[in-house]
């Protein structure tokens with residue numbers, strides 16, 4: 001079962017592997033959205049001589065496999081962001097992500113990138129019969145971050161989502177969803193047209209400091225670079241320990257149903273994307289060809305597509321039992337990179353290596369933020385905002401860290417299940 005995204009793109013250009021020896025200004029390691037947004041940001045600022053090295057193919061990692069939600073915020077939730085940074089800096093970092101949502105819309109228009117963008121907002125649906133949860137979230141977003149998430153009454157939500165699972169919701173209007181792999185390929189194409197050199201099948205196997213610059217080794221070539229940007233997400237291994245030790249690779253899963261035709265509106269009568277208020281939430285959205293794309297769960301284990309399809313189908317049927325006979329045509333997983341503090345790590349190490357990692361499960365707008373920040377810093381426009389220094393390259397303790405992450409996830413799932421049990425049984429309709 002191939003990913004729906006890979007099955008529905010034609011890769012217009014193959015970027016040749018890197019070989020030989022070349023000197024460059026900037027070498028970017030990783031052709032995901034963090035690396036490519038930096039490349040495009042540099043090109044847009046007139047910085048020349050930029051090379052991207054990608055171990056596999058552009059968009060091979062999380063950026064080409066994700067749920068396709070584009071919205072404000074980070075993996076660290078807004079309440080914790082506020083607690084950690086205080087009102088001024090929390091708002092500063094949050095606003096960068098809503099600006100990034102706008103920038104992504106502009107790039108889709110400007111370049112132009114045909115990526116099935118559906119500008120219909122995102123609904124946060126309340127899994128729990130506790131209106132206070134939504135009220136608190138709404139207040140937090142309005143008072144702390146200056147954005148209005150509009151309340152959706154339970155009856156109104158039930159007319160859009162044909163399920164009795166939810167107790168009302170909040171609507172984030174400034175959000176959209178799209179085919180992330182088409183978008184990533186579009187950003188790569190725009191960067192390449194602007195002069196960025198991209199090489200696929202070119203894993204960086206060694207990175208060495210050399211005077212004021214770096215020597216970057218691939219299996220068949222050597223690059224001398226003044227600047228190096230580490231943007232290998234949850235996939236980089238044995239390239240630059242300082243960054244790799246600071247992130248945990250965590251898997252998460254997605255599937256797509258068969259096209260549902262008119263039956264789609266028996267479940268979803270909205271173009272918005274949806275997620276819910278649990279820690280281990282479901283997220284899903286209608287696709288233009290009437291499929292439902294459904295995602296959820298995290299694990300430290302990679303799972304086979306059949307297992308992923310079975311697990312996620314179970315989650316789908318808990319919410320939409322009317323889809324019992326629907327076929328699952330695609331199922332796949334991807335690796336996210338998580339920092340212990342759950343915020344992206346964006347900055348420059350003591351060795352002089354720029355880095356943009358740790359975007360977790362909320363990375364479309366934040367990788368665009370990191371691209372803008374690193375491009376502006378490398379171009380000498382402005383430094384990376386100080387507030388990101390709070391979220392440094394803290395060690396994750398490898399296997400121990402992974403075990404702790406899995407335990408936390410299970411504990412939070414249990415907490416949600418207990419809270420759910422408290423809800424009254426609905427009368428049969």
Ligand SMILES: Cc1cc2nc3c(=O)[nH]c(=O)nc-3n(C[C@H](O)[C@H](O)[C@H](O)COP(=O)(O)OP(=O)(O)OC[C@H]3O[C@@H](n4cnc5c(N)ncnc54)[C@H](O)[C@@H]3O)c2cc1C
Pocket residue numbers: 029030031032033034035053054055056057058059060061062063064065066067068069070071202203204205231232233234235236237239251252253254295333334335336337356357358359360361362363364365367
């Ligand atoms: C299943 C899933 C669903 C998600 N859903 C959403 C969502 O709906 N909305 C949202 O905002 N976020 C979502 N995310 C998170 C988001 O996709 C990521 O945070 C984001 O894509 C991270 O981008 P990146 O560029 O840092 O990493 P990646 O996209 O993983 O890119 C890293 C790249 O580096 C390459 N690489 C690694 N090592 C080397 C090396 N040695 N040499 C050269 N190249 C190397 C890899 O091959 C890879 O292509 C989801 C993630 C997953 C996995």
